[in-house]
Amino acid sequence: MQTRNAGLNRNPYFVGRKQTPETMRLISWNVNGLRAAMKKDFPAQLNGMNADVLCIQETKAQNDQVAEALQPISGYHIFSNAAERKGYSGTAILSREKPIEVQYGIGINTHDTEGRVLMAEYETFYLINVYVPNSGSELKRLDYRQKWDKAFCSFLKKADRHKPVLVCGDFNVAHRPVDLARPQPNYNKSAGYMQVEIDGMDRFIKSGFHDTFRRRHPEAEGAYSWWSYRGGARKKNVGWRIDYFLVSQRVMDRVTDAFILPEVTGSDHCPVGISWE
Secondary structure (H helix, E strand, O other), X not given: OOOOOOOHHHOHHHOOOOOOOOOEEEEEEEOOOHHHHHOOOHHHXXXXXXOOEEEEEOOOOOHHHHHHHOXXXXXXXXXXXXXXXXXXXXXXXXXXXXXXXXXXOOOOHHHOOOOOEEEEEOOOOEEEEEEOOOOOOOOOOHHHHHHHHHHHHHHHHHHHOOOOEEEXXXXXXXXXXXXXXXXXXXXXXXXXXXXXXXXXXXXHHHOOEEEHHHHHOOOOOOOOOEEOOHHXXXXXXXXXXXXXXXXXXXXXXHEEEEEEOOOOOOOOEOOEEEEEO
């Protein structure tokens, strides 16, 4: 077992297993600004990740800007959901297979102005890409966050009645003490580790959606997906696991691997993913 501040690349759960031709590789990544990512090494990183589907959060771009930024990318159908506020939030899906249908938002006006949800329907499942609201450094949006969590959970359960759900993205919460390097000083003091935010994740789990990484790697420590830019946190691996893939309970056995890719840089988050068959 790895200690929390050990090197990132020595742990087997940081390496997605080689997939078979029948396996889909689905990856989620908060890029913290798509246009900035494209100026770094995003095309090469995407190629290296070998993703059949990439779900992106925090595009920070309008839909036409997303399309323009991704012009160099080939081989994917591209869908984006921009926030009304420019340069803020936003989600996108890049999919090799064209979805049957794509839904933008959860159908509630008060929650659909920030481009936080995209749902792609495939033959046997729904894939939902989400960027959950951050409660903020001064917790100014904590009350709104609680309303969001409840509404989004209802949306997931409604979709799950029709087809199994795979939901991924930046959930902006560390679920358990093992999911952040310093749980005690952050508990009920910091956005992302408030009890009501933890309760929101508990609600998803109790509603029948499994945390794929924890199911595949229940004892894994030091497994984080976000690091502050301050104090060399990423180099020291003082991080938080706030990016997830959840799947409907009845299809958990189709998840053959769940992984984190901390070697992929360019954002304060790293990609997380699953192999699905």
